[in-house]
């Protein structure tokens with residue numbers, strides 16, 4: 231394994247990362263270790279999926295990155311500057327949508343945006359309406375701009391939250407579970423929007439517990455479990471790095487599992503008449519022969535293609551809650 235060194239930058243790494251944390255750790259007052267020694271690197275221009283089951287520490291990490299809470303130890307740099315210390319300089323370049331947008335239901339979408347804009351001391355009031363109109367247009371809410379926010383669907387509310395994050399040009403967008411609670415159509419709309427934003431060169435950090443979401447929109451990903459980073463890198467490499475599963479279908483699963491283990495198959499899991507495991511180094515013909523010699527009745531033996539999900543489950547040792 232290549233140990234990344236702080237002192238040495240590989241030539242292929244390109245421009246400085248937009249987010250870089252070293253040993254970032256958060257222990258809450260109650261003693262809960264929510265984030266444990268995180269070394270996260272988000273390359274410039276990436277759509278970076280921050281993936282992990284509920285409670286794995288994603289929101290806590292994002293809150294530290296945004297300077298909303300202090301780390302217990304370690305460092306976080308955003309746009310090359312230390313957080314939370316450089317918050318005043320950094321945050322104007324960062325649009326964030328964390329835990330759903332805070333909206334006034336009795337105000338129209340447009341008026342909500344005007345309020346957001348007015349809360350930004352650096353925003354010129356003379357161009358406020360134009361900024362709000364442009365942001366509404368960006369997220370496809372122009373037609374609904376005069377409608378009260380409480381009449382918006384959840385997807386429209388999320389889009390309005392994104393519009394608020396887009397009131398000024400941003401170098402980084404941080405979106406915490408932006409599709410949470412949305413129906414498939416709403417999810418598609420948000421994903422399309424994220425792709426559009428990224429195509430302009432904005433770096434996007436997108437937290438999600440949905441694997442297919444990451445696979446669909448992200449160029450890079452990091453996987454968290456129980457406060458620790460399991461892996462990070464280009465999505466294509468993560469999926470390619472995972473090996474498929476060997477799947478044996480048999481009416482004799484117990485005996486098959488035993489033989490597979492003997493044959494050097496790791497992580498053998500029995501589920502009904504399906505016995506799966508990591509494909510061994512040796513020729514599958516030998517594995518098949520061993521099964522047959524042991525009297526295992528084999529209905530099928532195949533290699534299933536690895537999905538990103540396989541990679542992540544293999545890495546985290548746990549399944550993903552995909553209930554949305």
Ligand SMILES: Nc1ncnc2c1ncn2[C@@H]1O[C@H](COP(=O)(O)OP(=O)(O)OP(=O)(O)O)[C@@H](O)[C@H]1O
Pocket residue numbers: 258259260262263264282283284285286287288289290291439
């Ligand atoms: N304010 C807090 N005080 C104490 N513990 C907390 C606090 N916020 C979060 N935690 C705990 O820290 C751990 C990580 O939570 P966090 O919200 O960062 O995870 P997450 O990956 O974002 O999950 P989710 O998607 O459910 O928000 C959890 O065990 C959670 O219960």
